[in-house]
Amino acid sequence: MAMAETRDNVIGLILAVSSSLFIGSSFIIKKMGLKKAANNGKSAATGGHSYLYEPWWWAGMISMIAGEVANFAAYAFAPAILVTPLGALSIIVSSVLAHFILEERLHIFGMLGCALCVVGSTSIVLHAPHEKDIHSVKEVWQLATEPGFIVYICLVAIMVCVLIFRFVRSHGQKHMMVYIGICSLMGSITVMGVKAVGIALKLTFEGMNQFVYFETWIFTVVVIGCCLTQINYLNKALDTFNTAVVSPVYYVMFTSFTIIASIIMFKDWAKQEASQIATELCGFVTILSGTFLLHKTKDMGNKPADGAVHSTSEDPDDNTKTPQSQTNQI
Template identity: 85%
Template sequence: MGTTHDNVVGLVLAVSSSVFIGSSFIVKKMGLIKAASNGKRAATGGHSYLFEPFWWLGMISMIGGEIANFAAYAFAPAILVTPLGALSIIFSSVLAHFILKERLHIFGVLGCALCVVGSTTIVLHAPHEKDIHSVKEVWELATEPGFLVYICVVAVAVCVLIFRYVKSHGQKNMMVYIGICSLIGSITVMGVKAVGIALKLTFEGMNQFIFFETWLFTVVVIGCCLTQINYLNKALDTFNTAVVSPVYYVMFTSFTIVASVIMFKEWAKQDASQIATELCGFVTILSGTFLLHRTKDMGNRPSEVHSSSDPLQCPDNTKTPQTSEI
């Protein structure tokens, strides 16, 4: 990894984000389970969890994690920050094993190990973040022909999916919803990075909010986030979360890395061996994430597997740790 101060700060923030987000789902679930025993559960429209301190503690932890993740993009390249979101899955799985007694099978342990190995590989070979001194520089990068072509391709693909395939295939094929979320998510991350850089420079004494570009990036982030959340909720509500989560992570991370490489040219100063190593690390993380999700119930007895899929036992079964989202 480039040993620049910004890369180190970005790494620490990204790992901290994973810890906060991973633990937030466990704490929230504890609150939801407790609320379900005292009132109507969340899965059937109950809101008794709003009176549970554990649920609020989990929400605070999640918000803290998202803030740390947002800040990480201001310091480190997306190719370093985005894949590290898999660490939140590991942290959540380990805590669930010890606290919620959701047994982690040997293949789950192997999945966690693969995620750690892949993350370490990417961290050790991550490129240096380009020095940016104004949000106008980010705007110049965003308006270069290569990235404009990428934006046009994304816009066309999203429009085709929304207006052509959502009604006819949205309820049958999860790739429709996930494709929309992943494509838009890659633009969201680029916007988040731009706004993060603007905030960083502003705190350093160079006000970036006097430029219209900063506000335009902010509008893009808000609009993309709302659209992304809408279709992600549709995917989670329609299909099995255990399948949606790893597939979405793979597609979202892949498109984000492609967008970041095109816009910020993060591979321009790296040789073929460094790029190949980073790609190997990324594939290793994807393999670990997929293995962890696909085998998460293998360590349970049949009765335990049944109750883990019961909304009463798992009130928050539509939530899984994920980055990124931004």
């Protein structure tokens, strides 16, 4: 029995590492496609969808899907306490590839911010409460329609709507937290929906058809809608900002909101000890510190060397630069 458990953990470890490799690489491959598409048409940052005709973008999407499938499979073999923290490896993969392939340099303080993000996220994940076992879609629906989670969904919907209709047009191309905030907030709802759909598929394969219940289809529609929104605004973030910064900040915010949503929905916070709660709070402070450092130093590694800085606008994130100045920055 012990050998079987060890073998399962090794399989889960391999799948989790593979997932990080695929997902980390997908950020780079998708941005390569976005850059090619921008040269041939309207960029994603300005509302264009020419990237849909770019093979590199689709290769990145396939890589991301493969990573998510591997990550989902890893949970079938190894405990979440082993699999989830390994998601931070995708940040390292993305940063290293961005450094060598896209020539997007991280300043030393950016590297420190990335390290703080990884440490903080890992601390939270390792001490997060375990989810209760779910045995039916109706049980998930009951949890999802309780007052606490309904309030969370309403708050997420309000914040996403404010970001989309109030700040995307005016601040989206200057402040990456607008795009990433939308992706992360929607992502926390996506994960809850994916869990419900996953349970439905698992039970259906075992002979108990869950697709005869309307709850299953509602969860499916929620997952599709949230995923499409995430993809749209993640494309905008990648097309506008440094990939080596987008990847860790997105991971941190997505992980944080997902843990919050899970705690509210499954109410496992009641089983935590004071030391666990204190560790999670320290993790959040570490994440906030790393995110702030990343955000404030995101352009320090991309300063043009030959005085080209004078040919650009004063705002490092302003996309109204001339084509030549954009080339120098990249």
